[in-house]
Amino acid sequence: MLKCAISEQDITPIKPMDLSGYTIDFNYPLRRGISNGALDPLLCVTMLLEINGERVLFVSLDFIVVIKSFTEEIREAISNRFSIPVMNIIVSGTHTHSGPHVFLPQYVSNEDQEKILEKDYLNIVKEKIFLSVEEVLHNLESVEAYYSNTHINGYYGNRNVRSGSYDDSFHVIRFKNSEDKVIGSFANISCHPTILKENSLKFSADLLGNIRKNISEKWDSPVLLTNGAAGDVSSRHFTNDNTYDTVIEFGTGISNQVLNNFNESRIDLDDIKVKKVSLKQEYSPKKDKNLAGINILDNPDVPEIFKKEVKRKQSVNNILFELESYIYLIGPVSFITFPGECVTSLAEKIKSASNMEITMLICYANDFWYYFVPEEEYGKYFESIISPLPMGLADKYGHLISDELQNIQSK
Template sequence: MYMIVGYSKVIITPNKPMTMSGYDNRHKMAKDVHDDLYARCLIIKINGDSVVMISLDLLGVDETLTNKIKDALINIDEKLTRKAIFVCATHTHSGPSNLFLNRDGYNIEYVDDIVSKCKLAFLDAEDDLKKSAVFFGYRNITGIGLKRNSPNIEKKNKYIKCYFLKIKRNGEDILLINFPCHMTVLDENNLYYSKDLIYGMELTFNDKGINKFLFMNGAAGDISTRYYKKESSFDEAERLGRSLAEQILDTDDEGLSEVYAEDIVAEEFALLLKYREALTEDEKKARVDALNKKLLLTDDYRQKRDIESSLMVLNRPNKKFEVIPDVIKLNGKYFKKIKIPLVIIGKLAYIGIPLEIYYSTGIKIQNIINKKFGVNHTFIFGYCGGYGGYMPPTKEFNQMTYEVVACPFERDSEDKLLEKLSEDRNEKMY
């Protein structure tokens, strides 16, 4: 059965200054626009069924925004199933803040504008539907991202895998790029809206005549440009983005595998993750003292930034669990309801994770899904359908990294996630 594919993109750059997102120590409003932010929509149809992938140039999307977008699309096409709609963020740290319900400054006007733009992108993608050939490939990417908590890492020959779809139709290509990396070439001093290194990718793709692409971030919780960027600037975001795009385009088409499918299968996993209890003032002081001592003992500016970020996390006010979407209280403890959509098309699976998981966790998930469903590869879409926070592997809790300090869940949360994904299909939901 052949596939029908449609693509569209719509600008979602705010039309006025908003507070910038992504850094605790940046509270200023945006000054201007460097490069526009987009909602990009890809629709794949097989035999009347659809999967919809939406990529937003934002730090994150919460469950409220995700549900608003899904509701809007289903109102247009009642045949759509919620489990087959992926709403993801690229995780740029140079976009607007004020997008998360019940947080200070929540901007309902802009949230509703994003929903409206996603509806428009979906309608335009529907109008763009054409018979297509879909190919799968991957590339080992060097010189862009590495594990950011490895100060002594030898960078030579180290790589991060990038998976992609190349969709061919009527003489044009559409690319779906699935690469895990924090969009933090630009730092907290930047006050211009930007896609960060995706900006450089877009320039190269456009130079090569590819005007349609979708970037889906991956298991990027511990992956960043920290050891490769020379400075935090737009020139550097362009350099790294162009390098990533050029490496992808350098992949020989003869090495790609065509994707065949007779249908689209959509499922959904759901589990409860227990929140960590708030630290007492004495516990918080002990951690602050330990981090300050560590700060005095390092000369590595990257480690210093990590420690300083950890200190800012400890200075955040305690969570008000009762106002967080999809939080339930059981026996006096708070739990987050996590929903994970899964779509299978032929020998490929796509799974949306509403968390910041580690690269190693992504590999574990791929191994589980590949074996369980008999597929050749699983795309990991991070920052998808929610923004639950960091989820480090259990062993990482032996050290006080930024990710561990910022993790809102108990130390066994990764174990719980992997156990849920491994369960037989007849197991109960929670």
């Protein structure tokens, strides 16, 4: 038996804060000033699935990233208070670049450790997460699941190579109760929500938030929208300006493609398998002769901020990568969490190992290790220059996920 419930909480800060996004070094935000209001609400959307008694919880936050120390605390607290297994709890960010600046991953912190900023605000967020879990547990009801996939065109694509490959899928799983009412939906898109730029000083969930709002209003129920392999995907080649009017225009256009081409079919989410994938590796950027970006240091045409980031990486003696993903096989669907930004080519390799009817990556999930760029693209584009990952680590991790995916599918 399948049960589902969904909750939506407003987590827009009530006081001005530094905004996240548009910075190489998180210690020095490029935005000169703090927020002065909000264009739309930032949300926490929580969905609980119960598959034959086993529960899986999705928590989506309108943050640019989430880090391990924060998500571990949340997941363990939820597990202790509500008896949901830690490995069945996914906390992810939508990756808006117009949210509050609340986290410093350890590899960009001066103290070489994770830092949580704005603790008072995050305590409020935590309480709203716990409230949302209470709500979904209380509202859990029997449902049937229906799946649709729309291929989006004309609004975003590969930002490095205009004609390059990208994941154009907009996945939707709608959950309907015994009265055939849609009580909530799970959705997945792969695109940077970066229409608003560094000159915008208002909070916003940006493109993904506008899409979510439009679809939620149409179906009269909340939508939990996750972000997939968006590492090298954005609206860069499609926008004429970076105003909020463009957010609305693009959000409406994408929503209309989803709604006007909607063709769903029933799927049976009648069983579940879960597998944890983990990799630890030490790395010394200081000793790395193949460090991405070394070749740009003497190039006068390269912006100084890029050179500064390469030099900062060169000064780091050691990084301990502790990477974790989870694979969830639920009926014909495989959900794969990813602790950072996955570029298209790596996602394609991982998905090629799946024999499931539907495969989705949930990126920016449980932790954040920046861009995962495979060897054939390493050093070519912006993503690997600012990423702490050495050449080959993204491939190694992608292979590990693929191997574990094949193993769990065969059992």
